[in-house]
Amino acid sequence: xxxxxxxxxxEVLLYPPTFFPRVITLxxxxxxxxxxxxxxxxxxxxxxxxxxxxIAVFTSCIGGYIFAKFRFPGKNLIFILILATTMxxxxxxxxxxxxxxxxxxxxDTYLGIMLPLFVTSFGIFFxxxxxxxxxxxxxxxxxxxxxxxxxxxxxxxxxxLTAPISAIAIFTFMFGWKFFIWPLIMTNSPKKFVLELGLxxxxxxxxxDYGLQMTGAVFSIIPILLTFFILRKKFVSGITMTGMKG
Amino acid sequence: xxxxxxxKKKLRxxxxxxxxxxxxYLFLRFIPIISTFYLSFFRWDLIRPVKPFVGxxxxxxxxxxxxxxxxxxxxxxxxxIVVTFTLLFSLLVxxxxxxxxxxxxxxxxxxxxxxxxxxxxxxxxxxxxxxxxNGVLNYLIGLVDIPKQGWLINPRLSLGSIMAMTxxxxxxxNMIIFLVGLREIPAQFYEAAKVDGAGKWQxxxxxxxxxxxxxxxxxxxxxxxxxxxxxxxxxxxTTGAQGAPASAVRVLVMDIYQNAxxxxxxxxxxxxxxxxxxxxxxxxxxxxxxxxxxxxxx
Numbered sequence: 001x002x003x004x005x006x007x008x009x010x011e012v013l014l015y016p017p018t019f020f021p022r023v024i025t026l027x028x029x030x031x032x033x034x035x036x037x038x039x040x041x042x043x044x045x046x047x048x049x050x051x052x053x054x055i056a057v058f059t060s061c062i063g064g065y066i067f068a069k070f071r072f073p074g075k076n077l078i079f080i081l082i083l084a085t086t087m088x089x090x091x092x093x094x095x096x097x098x099x100x101x102x103x104x105x106x107x108d109t110y111l112g113i114m115l116p117l118f119v120t121s122f123g124i125f126f127x128x129x130x131x132x133x134x135x136x137x138x139x140x141x142x143x144x145x146x147x148x149x150x151x152x153x154x155x156x157x158x159x160x161l162t163a164p165i166s167a168i169a170i171f172t173f174m175f176g177w178k179f180f181i182w183p184l185i186m187t188n189s190p191k192k193f194v195l196e197l198g199l200x201x202x203x204x205x206x207x208x209d210y211g212l213q214m215t216g217a218v219f220s221i222i223p224i225l226l227t228f229f230i231l232r233k234k235f236v237s238g239i240t241m242t243g244m245k246g
Numbered sequence: 247x248x249x250x251x252x253x254k255k256k257l258r259x260x261x262x263x264x265x266x267x268x269x270x271y272l273f274l275r276f277i278p279i280i281s282t283f284y285l286s287f288f289r290w291d292l293i294r295p296v297k298p299f300v301g302x303x304x305x306x307x308x309x310x311x312x313x314x315x316x317x318x319x320x321x322x323x324x325x326x327i328v329v330t331f332t333l334l335f336s337l338l339v340x341x342x343x344x345x346x347x348x349x350x351x352x353x354x355x356x357x358x359x360x361x362x363x364x365x366x367x368x369x370x371x372x373x374x375x376x377x378x379x380n381g382v383l384n385y386l387i388g389l390v391d392i393p394k395q396g397w398l399i400n401p402r403l404s405l406g407s408i409m410a411m412t413x414x415x416x417x418x419x420n421m422i423i424f425l426v427g428l429r430e431i432p433a434q435f436y437e438a439a440k441v442d443g444a445g446k447w448q449x450x451x452x453x454x455x456x457x458x459x460x461x462x463x464x465x466x467x468x469x470x471x472x473x474x475x476x477x478x479x480x481x482x483x484t485t486g487a488q489g490a491p492a493s494a495v496r497v498l499v500m501d502i503y504q505n506a507x508x509x510x511x512x513x514x515x516x517x518x519x520x521x522x523x524x525x526x527x528x529x530x531x532x533x534x535x536x537x538x539x540x541x542x543x544x
Binding site: 059062063066070072078081082085087088089091092093094095096097098099100115116118119124143148149150174177178180181184185196199200203204210213214216217218220221224225228232235236 | 255261268271523530
């Protein structure tokens with residue numbers, strides 16, 4: 001894929017195909033970068049995924065912690081309802097969800113694209129499992145020291161949960177980056193395209209130009225590959241830890 | 247005094263955040279899920295102002311809909327073949343890797359990349375590999391004198407081509423989970439088998455395989471559900487020139503997508519979504535049933 005992206009348009013169509021480019025050219029990259037839209041798609045993707053991941057990690061932490069360490073009426077019922085939704089894939093309720101977004105005039109907005117990613121039942125469940133082992137004495141001691149519930153959560157609990165938090169962050173980040181069908185339905189204007197969407201449009205418009213397509217593909221995976229290589233150990237443990245859905 | 251004050255503070259904290267989470271769930275999950283049921287009883291056309299209640303009419307129409315039947319058949323076939331071969335290959339790779347490499351970083355990268363890279367670039371790359379005139383695959387089979395094939399264009403090959411890509415993409419993840427399972431088998435079991443003079447094959451059949459059953463079950467269910475939700479590769483590979491013919495690779499989610507967002511029959515698409523929901527529910531219940539049975543036996 002990377003090899004093809006570096007080929008000239010003529011060489012891509014050569015038969016038999018060459019494994020390595022004979023002449024290395026960056027034309028495709030220049031075209032992608034200068035097509036103004038691609039950097040824009042990248043920015044959109046980053047914005048949407050980073051914002052929704054942060055919110056999902058937060059809701060998972062606060063929800064998971066409360067379900068693990070507090071008692072309140074209706075707790076079990078709410079928890080079971082939340083867990084039950086993990087068995088219902090998004091595709092089964094995307095149609096009515098689209099109608100709701102339409103009524104709220106959220107079609108073609110960043111908020112509308114991000115919304116389904118704001119909560120993750122798996123995240124709440126996972127943080128709950130990891131919070132149970134936090135000793136109650138530790139939390140009570142912090143209360144006696146005069147900490148408010150909020151400050152205990154921020155300063156004590158979050159710090160104790162770093163490993164599961166990074167696992168959940170990786171999980172939701174990758175899920176958000178791969179999320180395709182919802183942005184596809186929700187976005188009308190190319191200005192709001194995420195990378196995956198921009199890539200399919202590029203591919204449809206230049207169906208025979210595999211060099212350009214591969215360049216777009218390479219370009220679109222650079223951010224996720226960079227993140228992967230920098231955080232490789234965390235990714236590997238995160239994926240095995242969460243038994244993640246690929 | 248101080249105690250009840252603390253209790254009040256606790257309750258206020260819990261009430262505030264749980265309400266927020268509950269409202270998010272209500273809005274983002276519960277209401278849409280319930281609406282799927284509701285909508286499926288209406289003739290809900292996005293363009294028409296009148297949306298009459300039609301009872302089970304949508305479901306009756308589904309039963310007569312050729313496209314829907316094709317989609318159900320294709321998706322089931324897809325799920326069956328993809329799950330079978332993914333599990334088979336990933337178990338073989340896991341067994342081969344288990345002894346030799348204890349998680350070398352090169353292998354880590356090779357097997358994790360298909361998990362990390364999104365499906366759109368993966369599908370585009372495979373579309374190019376499958377290209378009838380310039381594709382790598384046709385070049386490779388040309389080396390052994392097999393004539394060129396229209397991997398995606400030929401309706402008899404296109405679904406199989408997408409299956410092959412999906413199997414390739416999913417092996418990494420499944421292999422890793424199998425590896426975790428293999429490493430959890432206590433070494434004493436193998437030593438005992440050795441003492442008893444069991445051969446390699448015997449050890450595999452009577453120790454490794456039975457102990458891998460829970461993980462295999464889990465992966466079967468996960469992969470089946472995942473397979474029933476397939477959309478992105480089909481979407482990418484059918485759109486644009488050089489793509490697969492839509493009817494040959496019509497799958498359930500693709501059909502829902504087209505009914506809802508191309509023909510704007512939202513009620514009809516909801517009824518179809520409900521069928522998908524029931525299929526997935528059935529698979530999940532099956533899992534619970536099997537697990538409970540095993541629990542009783544064990």
